[in-house]
Amino acid sequence: MAIASETGKGRHQPPFLLFLLKTGKTLVTIAVTMLGLLFVTFFIGRVMPVDPVLSIVGERATKEIYEAAYLSLGLDKPLIVQFFYYLRDILQGDFGTSLRTGFPVSGDIIRVFPATLELASLGTLIGIVIGVPLGVVAAVKRGTWIDQVARVIALIGYSMPIFWLGLIGLLVFYGILGWVGGPGRLDIYYEDIVPTVTGMILLDSALDGNWVIFRNAFTHIILPASLLGYYSLAYISRMTRSFMLEQLNAEYVITARVKGLSEREVIWKHVFSNIKVQLITVIALSYAGLLEGSVLTEIIFAWPGIGSYITTSLLSADMNAVMGGTVVVGLVFVCLNIFSDLLYRFFDPRAK
C-alpha cells in the first residue's frame, strides 16, 4: 500500500485514483486495528482465565454440562481456529448469552447503550459550552488572573477522582440541598411511562410531549453530566488555550489588527476559525474518553448504561457480557478516533 501511494504521488495520478488509494489505506488500517482489538478481547476472555469453561458454566455444573460447554466453545480446536469461530460469531452480531441476565449480550448492549450515550453527550456539550470560551479567554488574557483561574480549574479537573466527586455531589446537592434527583435516570414512579424510541429518556419524553417526565429526567441527569462535563472541560479548555496561543503569535493576527479590525473580530473571526479543525479532533477524543470515563460515574449514580453493565457482569464473573461490552466500547472508541482523523483531513487544506 505504502509503495503504491508513494509512486502515485510522484507520477501525478488523477486525484480520483489518489483518493481511492488513500481510502483503501485507511480501510486497511481500520480493519487491522479492529482485528487486533478483537484479538486482545479474545485473549483476555478465553485464554487468560485459568478455566474459561468454569467462568461460563459456574462451579456447580455437572460433568455433562461442562463437556458440552467445552465443545461448544471449540476449546478442543487449535487457538487460531477458536479465534476464527469467535470472529465469525461477532461478525454476525452474536456476543453469546449473558449468564447474569439470561439474554443475548447484543440485545443487552443495545438496551443499555443509549443511557451512556445520553450521559456522555450531555457531558461533552457542557464541556464544549464552558471549556471553549474559557480556553479562548485564557489565551487572549494570558498571564492575567483569568488565565490563572482557568489553569487551576483544569488542574483540579485532571487531579480529581471523578467517582469521589460524584459521591460528594450526591451528598451536597441531593442529600443536603435537595436540588437534584437522586441516583437512577428517573424517579421510580415515572419509570416505563414514555414509549422507548431512542432509549434516551430526555429525547423520548420530549418526543412524547411529556414535559413532567422530561423535567424529572433532567434533574436526574444534570449532576452526573456536569461531573463528566467538568472532566472534559478541563481537557478542552487547556487544548483550546494552547491552540489559540499558537495562532495568536502568527503574523496574520498583526495584519488583521493593523487593518483596524476590532479585537473581537480578530479573535473570533480570524484566530478562532483557524483552530476549529484541531478543536473538533480534541472534542471527538474527549467524547470518546467520556464514553469510557462514564464507567465509574455510572456506578455511583446507578445509571443503567454500558459501564454499569460491564462492571456488574464482571462482579458476577459473566465473561461473555464483559467481553461483549469491551468490544463495543472499543469499537466506538476506534470509530470516534477515525472519525476525528477523517474530519481533520477533510477540513484542513494542508492535510490534502
Added chain:
Amino acid sequence: MSISDTPNQGWRAWLLTDTPSSRRHARLSALYRGWLSFSENPMTMIGLGILLVLIFVAALVPWLAPHDPFAQDLAARLQPPGSENYLLGSDGLGRDILSRLMYGSRITLYIVTLVTIIAPIAGLLVGTVAGYAGGWADVVLMRLTDIFLAFPRLVLALAFVAALGAGIENAVLAISLTAWPPYARIARAETLTIRNSDFIHAVRLQGAGPMRIIVKHIWPLCVSSLVVRVTLDMAGIILAAAGLGFLGLGAQPPSPEWGAMISEGRTYILDHWWVATMPGLAIFIVSLAFNLLGDGLRDVLDPKEGSN
C-alpha cells in the same frame, strides 16, 4: 570547592561556571541550572513538598500512625473528625481513618512505583526497537501499539482484572498494560531523530552493534522526554488504581487502599460524610501534587512543549 573564601558563593560559582573543567562538572552544572529554574515556580515546589511529605509518611508510618489501621473498636465507630483520639474520625468498624490513610500511602506509592517502572520500560523497548530496526518490525510493533492505544484504558484494565482476578499486583499489571503505548510512541519518535545523526554513525564505525547503540546511546537520550510523560501520567495512574480499588478489583479489604476506603464509606455518605470524604481528599491532593510536579518538570526538561 575551595575556590572562594565564602563557601556558599564558591560552590554556586563553581556550579554556574560557563567553562566546566570536567565531564562531571558539566553534568552537575546542568543539573543545578535545571534545579534553579525548576525551583523558581512556587506551584511546582508545592507539588514537590506534598510528595516529599507523602514519602516521609509512607517510610515512617509505623512510628507516625496513632492507631493500628486494622484495629476495630465498635464502641467508637463513626466518630466525627476532630473527636478525641480520632483526628479525621473513625470508620464503620471503629478504625482510625488517619492511620488507615497513612498506611494507604504505602499502597499508593507501591502501585505508582511499579507501574512507572514497568510501563515506560516496556514502551522504551518497543519504541526503540521499532524505530531503530525499521521495516517490518516497525510496522508490526507500531500497529500493536496503535491497537492498545485505541483501547479504552479503564475498560481494558477492568476486563484484564476480571480475567486474572482482583488484587494489587493484577491491578498493577492491568494499568501497565494500558499505559505503555504512549511511551512507545515517544521513544520511537526520539529514536527516529537520533538514528541518523552523525554521532550514531561514528559509534557504528567504531564497531558498535545495534544492542550497544540502542542501550548505550539511544536510551539515555529518550529518558528526559519519558520522565516528563511519566510524571504527568502518575496522577492518572493513581486515579486508575483508586478506581479499580473502588470497584473492588484492586486491593482487597481490609487493606487500607484509598479507593477501597471510599467504597466502604459510600454506605455512610449521607449521614457520616467523612468516611468517604477523607480518602477522596487524599487521592485528590496526591494526584494534584503529581500534576504540579509534572508541569514544572516539563518546563525544565522539555521547553519546547512547555505552556509558556
